Amino acid sequence: MSIRWRSHLRIAFCAAGIALAACVAFSSWGCGKLLTTEPAPGERFDQPLEGLSNGELGDFQDGHTQFRKSFTINEGLGPIFNNVSCASCHSGDGRGRPENILVRFSRGTDLVPGEGGPQIQDKAVPGATAERLPAGVDVSYRLPPPVFGVGLIEAIPDSAIAANADPGDANGDGISGRVNWVTPAAYLPAGEAGAGPGPRAGRFGRKASVSALFQQVVEAYHQDMGITSTFHPTENVNPLGPAVAPGVDRAPEPEVPDNRINDVSQYMRMLAPPSPGEMTATRQRGQTLFAGARCVGCHVPVMHTGPHEIEALANRDVAIYSDLLLHDLGDALADNRPDGSADGHEWRTAPLWGMRIAREFLGGRLLLLHDGRAHSVDEAVRLHDGEAAAARDAYLAMPVADKAALVDFVESR
């Protein structure tokens, strides 16, 4: 064979190899392996609800971008702040980690704004002074909560939350949940869910001290990132530090436009809770035990949403495993710090969802309760007291296999 023909043959082999590689790359298998795969529905915290319109999905994407946007100091971050973006606190849109824990403090019911209350901002831009915890204050450590499913929580009517309340324990079951009735922020736009003259049923935050998701977002921009908006046009500074020189804060107020706040609020509204795991026989038994131990007295399995402008949120059952009410959980969990009308022993019932994949976004650990001190469901249950004492004791009295089944059920949510 001549050199020329051998050369052409070699080229033909090369071309065939490239063509084969291209076919593999563009096949579904190849695309998946070589070009990344989309996670299965329900396997992440940052996926949209099912049933959203195309326009709503567009809004979701806009908000997704803004939620992940890291602010620079030149863009207005600070002068004092906790973190640089929404996503920097909420790992994968789930709960935060100990390194991102927020420190709330007060002196009794006094939020001590003159001392930097109600939250420590422990980072500062050059020229500003970070806050330090004053002596002798009541302190509460709070892990940033998950942000998925908050639209569904918002869509639950006040009346539905109030329906489960039993502040005087009229039924004598030892559980006396009550609504944290709050006054919404005056800056909330008319028509915003949770807005109005009040009182409205608080539902967001570890002590249900906020009624409107929009307010939660505005406060997070201002308190956590030091980003001003038309709703909070004045910079947060350390009142105990030296005055901040002009020019230290590098961006004019407001540092984000209103539509940015709206984008992030809409994004969070449309975040779907991850789907629960498969209901095995063991989990079925665990579910029965969960109900039998009266855990469902607070962790109400299903709530029902009311009308909502986003169709996917309206009039549907939500497997939230929470009544969104305040309960006394005893001395061990008490932060002894009032928050609005919630006292130092009361906490909002935490929804039990996203548990199944929570470890993936927490470095392989579980961080439960308001400050992440419990690293397993078992540990969290053991720390319950107060109104939950009877349920805890029922759990502790179970045989090991039953405990395991109950834990397996909870961790599959």
Next chain:
Amino acid sequence: MRKIPRSGVDRSGIEARGAACAVPISGAVRRVVRAGLVAVLALSWGTSIAGTTPAVSHPSIHRAATRAKPPAPVEPPDQTTAPAVLDYAPYHGSLESIAWGGHGELRFGYDRTAGVSDPSWFSVGRANGFFLARLGSRFRLGAQAAYDRGADDFVLERAELIGRVGRALDAHAGIFLAPLGRTNLDHDAPLYEFAERSLVATQLVGVPNAELGAGIRGFGNLDPTFPFTYEVDLVTGFDDGVIMGAAGGTRLPAGRNNYGDQNGVPAVAGRIALQPSVDTEIGFAAQSGPYNQTKVGGATVDHSRFVHLVVVDGETRAAGFQLAAEAGGALIDVPPALRALYAQRQWGASVEATRLLRAPLFHSWHGTSLSAGIRADKVDFDARIPGDSRSRLCASLNFRPHPAAVIRFGWYYEWRRDRFNNDTPMAGLTLTAASYF
């Protein structure tokens, strides 16, 4: 054996490649290529300064051509062609003593993040233009500006005056590419083997990183077969964008392209490149200087804080492969109130291997070649924590219809980890075309 530069194509002499492949190259082609190379070398006014001198037009060609015989200067263009008026009014210019050119790169990509494709399928990778004017026998003025996809901005890469102090020493002042590793000095798209530059280059060093300053470039010999080159500059250094303009943590590229000093103290930058053999070069580069603004509105807000950056690069040839590596590390003095979020230590490294598969590609396609390359690289934005890093693997198959043009088919897979160490995979197929013009 002659050195084959990192592109895998010996641009310093087509003859060598032709001989190796036992394929004759016509005399006409040889004459054209040689004439082109001489022109390019002439444009690289610091042609006697090997290695560290980023030539205006074809730095790799310049480097490759001068590496074999570094001390051998290429004579400057014939001065008789320059009109006398230039000696008195050089700013008027003259087509006869001004050279200009440029290169461009187009990128077609199918990029996906966690299975979701990016709608931006077409972009300009790089568009570059330069000119060089000779101002008398010892001075030259050069300028080069580029749009760079990595920087996502137009960057003035050169605007400098160069004076020849001696046969082996140039002095220069103005805006120039800081001597922070070979990629920053030599990143022309048509000469590159991959669609994307390495992470250590773009994310740590901040290629293209041009700064305002002045300094010297020169060369010497440890012995007749062991040349070295060097450059030492006083530059403006990084600015406070390292912290202030950085989204998500400390990022040196956010403080690059600093054409004005913020603190009145220059940074020192330098590089020395050793060439123990014709095929091998090892470079050591460093920059150190304050980056922050100490006064705002007349009030002192901080004391001077330094960035120290070290870059080591090397390339050699083994078993038919052109091997190259670049590594860098940075120490950043971050204000205490920001240290929980802004890194004080960063590092990155890349290793690549390329191989010339065939040249010419077809029997009669003189000047063409086919080469392939693979590269692994990583940058860790915060050495203190497990997350906040990027790692990438990429492969490329490159067809060169001409030594100064390339069509690349590439694939990459990247793992991006946030500060929580959550992984977001990214991958893509790219088709890029780049050429000088």
